[in-house]
Amino acid sequence: MAGIAELVSSAKGLGIFDFFIPFIMMFAIFYGLLYKTKIFGDPSKERASRTISLVIALAASSYIMVFTPAGVTISGFLAAYFSKTLVVVLALLGVLIVFYLLMNILKPEAKWDLSKFGWGALLIAIVLGISIFVSSGGAGIFPGIKNINIGGLDSGTMAIIVVIILTGLVIYYLISGDGGGSGNIPQVR
Structure with missing residues (x-):
């Protein structure tokens, strides 16, 4: 077979x-x-x-x-074009999945408008989506983009720092309430 x-x-x-x-x-x-x-x-x-x-x-x-444009076969062009399009679509899909998860977890009864809260969730989703895209080797698809090293930190360490910062922002938001610090602290019984 x-x-x-x-x-x-x-x-x-x-x-x-x-x-x-x-x-x-x-x-x-x-x-x-x-x-x-x-x-x-x-x-x-x-x-x-x-x-x-x-x-x-x-x-x-x-x-x-x-x-045959410039020595490149049409099949080679279409294969590269649709492969790269698929990568972009998958990256956008990853961002949307993270965004919808954040919207449902942090504010489940919220309407789907990009209010003050929605823009923050969208920003976090975009940052996480780009981080996932780069850490999974997606940056290698674009030949002009090299690995970014800030202060000698490798990409794994930078990803951990980004996750810790985002976790801190989520914790701050949950503790502060919707008003950015004017909410009540939950009482433990």
């Missing part, structure tokens, strides 16, 4: 990633644009409009098979 790696290798050897997938993507984009803009009439009512849009989309997408 062939594994996924062998299947992908065979598909690469057959030119699926170099020609077929870029062709299908561009065909779908061109046909969708022609269909939506209704340049040749309403495709839902006129068969000729669908046929003309189909022929033009097929012809325009066929040019993808001969296109």
